Amino acid sequence: MEFVSKIFAMAIVAIFVQNFVLMRFLGLCPYIGVSKKLDSALGMGMAVIFVMTMASTFTWLIQSYLLVPLKLEFLQTIAFILTIASLVQLVEIIIQKTAPALYKALGMFLPLITTNCAVLGVAILNINEEYSFIEAILNGFFAGLGFTLVLILMAGIREKLDKSEIPASMKGMPIAMIVAGCMALAFLGFSGLKI
Amino acid sequence: MKYYFRLGFVLLVITVVASGILAYLNSITKPIIDENNRIAKEEARLHVLPEAVSFDSIFVYNDENVYQGKNDAGDVVGYTFVASQYGYSSDVKTMVGVLPDFKINKISIIEQKETPGLGANCEKPEFLQRFDNLSEQGLLVDKDGGGLKSITGATMTTRAIAYSIKDGLEELKEKVDEEK
């Protein structure tokens, strides 16, 4: 029971209290770049959840069974980014071969994910926070979920924004930033939640 | 086939060279980093217990050593321990210096990521001074009916600091009494 409540608390923290995009500032490039249309936001979100969960799994294993026993912790950054890059490639090839429909939906987002700092961010955070294997995987999954949530919310708002009157100089990026700021204000309300 | 070997070979060479350079730099910087950490901890201890000239670890509390500070003559002048509790948005870690009569000598914050401008004000000397000379009974925050004035707009941070120190003090008292 204690385990379940701990996992629940972790989910709330990763999705709301310490939201990766709005509170930790991770994964901003896709958040601003891929939030113009709702369906592409959904595709990107799904791809990120998948890669973040996988990346958490593999980087944790590499850190615990390769880098630490061999005392190569200083190679962490290189090892993690290479793991993520090859993982993304692998996922791309597998999906392409086995699920063409899914590939059509996610394919174009996969290469972008390698340079999504939320993925490398969650991998390093899992190690810094000294999470166990299961916790690391779940943290990766929840963080991806939090990312997807705000990405979809943002896409919904921006689709509406397109139709509203905005000063010409604020169109596009600037107004997207302001909207993100307002969303961050709202999410600030979650901090200090006693869990 | 030969082409793919070349691909792998080029990547291998780059990675090996990079790892070699990093390993060399790591061997230079690692001792400096460890030394810095050691000095930082020692300075934090000295800051809260300036009378001490030597520190001996007496037991482990919260994964951190609890030290007994002695002066030149070898008399015990106090203890230091690290208190830690979740405040508003982060773990707040405090270094606490305690006199032999279990009154607080001085405290300092060693780690916190509380809200800037509110909870983060716990690092200000005006707040830290409120703990000087407090005993265990004095560690009750004003919002809970005690006399310890909390930081404006950051009661939860104040509580985390006060009550984590209180827990630590209790543990310290118990352990020291056992020794006697």
Next chain:
Amino acid sequence: MKLMKEFTKGFIKENPVFVMALGLCPTLAVTTSVENAIGMGFAATFVLVFSNIFISLIKNFIPAKVRIPAYIVVIASFVTIIDMVMHAFVPALHKNLGLFIPLIVVNCIILGRAEAFAGKNNVIRSIFDGLGMGIGFTIAIIVIGAIREILGAGQLLGFDVLPQTYKPVLVAILAPGAFLVMGLLMGLMNLKKK
């Protein structure tokens, strides 16, 4: 003369942050104070210049197929170097920047310059390009950092610059402030362009 152009284009015309909107994560995350911004700017410039030099040197030996992974290894190595050096010699700053030092690896500015410039140009031009882009990035985050620190804490580089009666607008140094200041600055840049 041409070199000068490679050097200065990153300052304003092709400013990586305001004009190209690259490297947003560190831009918003570490700009709670000018001190952090300077540290981050320095670290990123170091990585940018050295990875540009190396990539431009080895570009002819790298088969096109493994270009990106090879670049990533080079960049990650320099990031690790600056990470270790900062940890050893400026531990306080290293602690403040925290996670965002290793994350320089995935900063789009650096991989972007490697791919778009250093992989196609000679060493001297790549150095100037890297230096210029790095300085442009640094200027941008110092500006944002300064605005947030003045509004949010009434200070600049830790010194009080506004009268004691000024009540800090806390939101400026909290997370939402980063987005709001960035959005308004980008709008201002657009206004100037017209």
